[in-house]
Amino acid sequence: MPAQRTPAPATRAAPARRRPWRLLPTPTGTPFTFGYAAVLAVTSLVTEYADPDLVHRLLQASSTDVAHLVRTPALVLPASALWIAGGLLSPYALGFLLVLTALERRIGGARTAVVFLLGHVLATLATELPVGLAVLAGHLPDSSLHRLDYGISFGVAASFGALAGLLRPWLRWPLLVGFGWMLVQDLVALTDPLSAWGHLFSLVIGVACWPMVRRWAGVGRGAR
Template identity: 35%
Template structure:
């Protein structure tokens, strides 16, 4: 218990913003799942869902509110939803976002997270509109529940994968494999959340490449060493 308490204290002191954000996500999840009734929780979820109708009526509210919840479970450990929680909340926020905060500061870390969340969400809108116009997606997509931190988590996971010194490409392949293997590819187009996660990964890889280039430019140039004197 003492070791766990010390580890938690170290984590909070080194990544205070991520620790606070994780606590907020857990609080909203427990509030919606344990305090509210099923109908009330559904209203809350639909209120922050980034579907087409909400984005048209109240874009700022839903884009911000969607980042306050994660779409998963903490109790049904044998379900696919729990695996999603481990990836998004566990690896994405608690591990990768915290690491980015420690290494680059909270501003850059959360700038990447928010950029991925916003850009991936908004870039899927034209795809959905075209798919609806051609009958590739059902009309129910206009108001389907779509909320959570997964686009932002995918972005920071991709960024972190590219910044690894070892197993970089293996980690990057794992980041891409998650939406590819878990998505629905049965229709003319994959479901829009799969496309959104792949876009978020691309954004994250771009951010990682930018940070790598910036680090190389900031690295001091090697100091030339004098040639050894010849001994006759």
């Protein structure tokens, strides 16, 4: 009687692809994204249901306008990232969950926070400092120094750019081109030029992080 062959064990990759919940943050798998999302949920509920005057004061105190950046930069730079412009229904709210979860699963929570903060801080400075210079030169009114500026979109855009560097080329380039085209359209529409420029700066910052995030993730140029 011929010897019976033992069935080959199932690969581990297949079950992983059948777990769609891994697209969302969890307390143990992605603690940074999960905890941050919980804070954003609370602040979004505050903006939705609290007294409008109180909400305005809170947002004004957290704004990274030029006046606040000159006086209390260490306070307003992190505080401005505690709010979602547009609330929980903003596209950047969903982008935050999907992009930061995917990035944290690849490089860890602390490193994901570094990428997010790089985009948030550098893009904020890149858009607000020219406003201050324009006011000094007399090209903008003094009221521009108190422009309300807050939200997570710069950090999300930078995280998206960084995550693209860890994807395979067939997925990386269509996503980058599609997102970049959307940002260019926002800039051409002139709805909010400073924010539009900030989103483009953030995306470039994320792309500039490719060598760093690839080293952290332990992947080569082909990525995974």
